[in-house]
Amino acid sequence: MAVHRIVQEALTNTLxxxxxxxxxxxxxxxxxxxxxxxxxxGRAASAAPGPAASPAGPTPLAGPASSGPGAGHGITGMRERVAALGGSLTAGPTGEGFTVHAVIPVAGS
Structure with missing residues (x-):
């Protein structure tokens, strides 16, 4: 479920x-x-005017898919969701675009 939500949020932020x-x-x-x-x-969030340029990440997102802790809050929500599972997340501009990279430990390993 965490992988699904990370991909969903990253794609939503891209759009x-x-x-x-x-x-x-x-x-x-x-x-x-x-x-x-x-x-x-696309353009990196740090280069964008307005709320997307804030250090906390993109503007919080809402909608039916945004339920539960760590859902629908942009980069901060993704980072919290991954950290709760013992993983790590980095997000930021890379050359001409933006990259979200998460490493999530497999349960029982």
């Missing part, structure tokens, strides 16, 4: 903030962790 023409979602499963990387070729 709302990046003006991207392409986005890549990469999932990698290893015995110890699942790695999620979402990269777009």
């Amino acid at each position: 709302k903030h990046a003006r991207a023409t392409a986005v890549t979602v990469r999932l990698r499963y290893a015995p110890q962790a699942v790695t999620v990387t979402v990269t777009d070729d």
Whole structure:
């Protein structure tokens, strides 16, 4: 469920903030962790005017898919969701776009 929500939030942020023409979602499963990387070729949030440029990340999102702790709160929500599972998340501008990268430990490993 966490992987689904991270991908969902990253794609939503891309649609709302990046003006991207392409986005890549990469999932990698290893015995110890699942790695999620979402990269777009749009403008980076730090270059965007207004709320998307704030240090806390993009403007909070809402909607039916945003329920429960860590859901629907942009980068902060993704970071909290991953941290609650013992993982890590980085997000920021990369060259001409923006990348969200999460490493989530596999339960029982």
